[in-house]
Each structure stands twice: as structure tokens, then as C-alpha cells.
Amino acid sequence: GAGVSQSPSNKVTEKGKDVELRCDPISGHTALYWYRQRLGQGLEFLIYFQGNSAPDKSGLPSDRFSAERTGESVSTLTIQRTQQEDSAVYLCASSPPPWNTEAFFGQGTRLTVV
Amino acid sequence: AQRVTQPEKLLSVFKGAPVELKCNYSYSGSPELFWYVQYSRQRLQLLLRHISRESIKGFTADLNKGETSFHLKKPFAQEEDSAMYYCAQPYYHFQGAQKLVFGQGTRLTINP
Numbered sequence: 001g002a003g004v005s006q007s008p009s010n011k012v013t014e015k016g017k018d019v020e021l022r023c024d025p026i027s028g029h030t031a032l033y034w035y036r037q038r039l040g041q042g043l044e045f046l047i048y049f050q051g052n053s054a055p056d057k058s059g060l061p062s063d064r065f066s067a068e069r070t071g072e073s074v075s076t077l078t079i080q081r082t083q084q085e086d087s088a089v090y091l092c093a094s095s096p097p098p099w100n101t102e103a104f105f106g107q108g109t110r111l112t113v114v
Numbered sequence: 115a116q117r118v119t120q121p122e123k124l125l126s127v128f129k130g131a132p133v134e135l136k137c138n139y140s141y142s143g144s145p146e147l148f149w150y151v152q153y154s155r156q157r158l159q160l161l162l163r164h165i166s167r168e169s170i171k172g173f174t175a176d177l178n179k180g181e182t183s184f185h186l187k188k189p190f191a192q193e194e195d196s197a198m199y200y201c202a203q204p205y206y207h208f209q210g211a212q213k214l215v216f217g218q219g220t221r222l223t224i225n226p
Contacts, residue, residue, distance in 0.1 A: 033214070041121075042219030043158075043200060056213065091158065093216065101146055101204045103214050105158040 002026070004106035006092050012112045013082055021077045021109045025094030033103065034067055034077050035091040043091070048074065082113045116141045116205045120217035127191050128225050135186040135220045137175075137201030147184040149175055150216070152198040161186075161199070171195070191224045198222075 005024040014021050025032050034046040045059035049069045060066070064082075067074035079086055089110050094105040117140040126222050128203035138149065151161040162170045164177050164184060175186045184201060200219045 031137075031213070040221070042120075042198075043216045045216070048213055050213070093158075093214075101147070101212055101214065102160055102163070103150075103202070107157045 004094050004104050005105035006109050010110045015113055016091045021090050023075045023092030029094035030072050030097045031095035032075050033093045037089045084113045087113045116215045118201050118203050118215050118217040120220050122220050124221050126223045130190050133188050133191045135199050137184045139182050139203045141205045148202040149186050150200040193224045196224045
């Protein structure tokens with residue numbers, strides 16, 4: 001079956017512009033995560049969705065970052081007024097019920113802010 | 115707060131030498147621990163999980179509850195083991211759901 005799909009694969013944007021990144025989780029997966037991975041660095045947790053419950057936004061670095069997910073389907077991560085330090089690979093992962101323990105990752109979106 | 119600690123950001127060993135990637139966890143409520151691996155230009159993927167007690171690509175990991183550790187080991191490193199490795203643990207979030215928490219990762223380089 002299809003894995004976690006992210007689009008676009010690469011995005012180059014000008015400083016100050018808004019960008020929207022998309023994640024299609026594996027069908028039936030109730031949990032969805034967004035992470036940021038700067039060049040050569042580890043995973044930085046951004047946000048976690050669990051079913052229809054309120055998301056855990058504790059990792060969002062600033063109010064320029066927001067994410068939405070409708071039910072258990074597609075999620076979008078929006079970065080407003082992009083800055084050069086936002087340049088990174090943004091990873092999405094989803095996990096199946098009932099325990100949501102194993103995460104399946106997408107290939108990531110490489111964002112470059114110029 | 116739930117924490118998974120990988121004390122080494124970088125680890126470099128020679129081919130054929132033993133390798134150990136360290137992981138310590140803080141949450142004692144979950145018996146499940148994972149190692150994930152990210153090879154160059156590939157997506158992050160599960161390497162092994164504690165509950166399966168399996169050996170994957172020659173790697174094993176033993177849970178030590180006394181030391182709250184889940185170190186990843188391989189007796190003889192190979193060049194293709196060069197990758198980024200993450201330790202992870204789920205912890206109870208709410209309403210029966212669990213949230214995966216990852217360590218900061220260790221970049222392993224195997225020198226020829």
C-alpha cells in the first residue's frame with residue numbers, strides 16, 4: 001500500500017513569503033506528527049495530532065508556524081513570513097491505532113528560503 | 115517531561131570494530147522502545163523494537179531498566195551502517211493514545 005506522502009518534495013521561496021506543506025498519511029492512521037530537520041541535525045518536534053483531539057502544538061517555534069488536520073486525513077503545515085532560518089527538511093509521520101507506537105515517515109519536503 | 119537522551123551527536127568507528135550507540139529514557143511507564151535509522155537520501159525508518167527482541171542487520175538492543183537504557187550494539191561495523199540513528203519511546207499522552215518521543219539522534223560514520 002501507499003506510504004506517507006509529502007508534497008512538494010522541494011520548495012524554494014523568497015524570504016517573507018508564506019508556504020504551505022502537505023502531508024497525506026497512511027489511511028487509517030490516527031496519529032500524525034510534523035518534525036523539522038535542519039542540515040546535519042536531529043529531529044525537532046513541531047506538532048502532533050491524535051484523532052479529533054486538540055493537537056499538541058508545544059514544538060512550534062513561533063506563531064508564524066501553524067498546522068491543520070481535518071479528522072484523520074491530510075495535514076498542512078503553514079509557515080508565514082518565511083525566514084532564512086526556516087530552511088530545513090520538514091518531515092511528516094503517521095502512526096496506526098490502537099497504540100500509535102510505530103511511526104511511518106514521509107520522504108520530507110526540503111524548504112529553502114532565499 | 116518525557117525525555118529520550120542520546121548523548122553522542124557524532125560517533126565514528128572503523129569498519130570491523132564494535133559499535134554502541136547510547137540511549138537513555140526517562141519514562142518508566144512504557145515497556146516499548148525503538149531504534150529508527152535514516153540512511154543517506156532515504157526516509158527515516160524503523161530499525162528494531164524492543165518488544166520484538168530481534169536482530170536486524172546485525173544490530174541488537176537490550177533494555178536495561180536499572181540504568182533506563184536501550185543502547186544499540188553491533189559487534190562488527192560495516193560501511194553501509196553509516197547513517198543517522200534515533201532512539202524513541204512512546205509515552206501515554208491522553209485518552210489511551212501514545213505519543214512517540216525521539217532522541218536528538220546520533221550520526222554514525224564507519225571509516226574504511
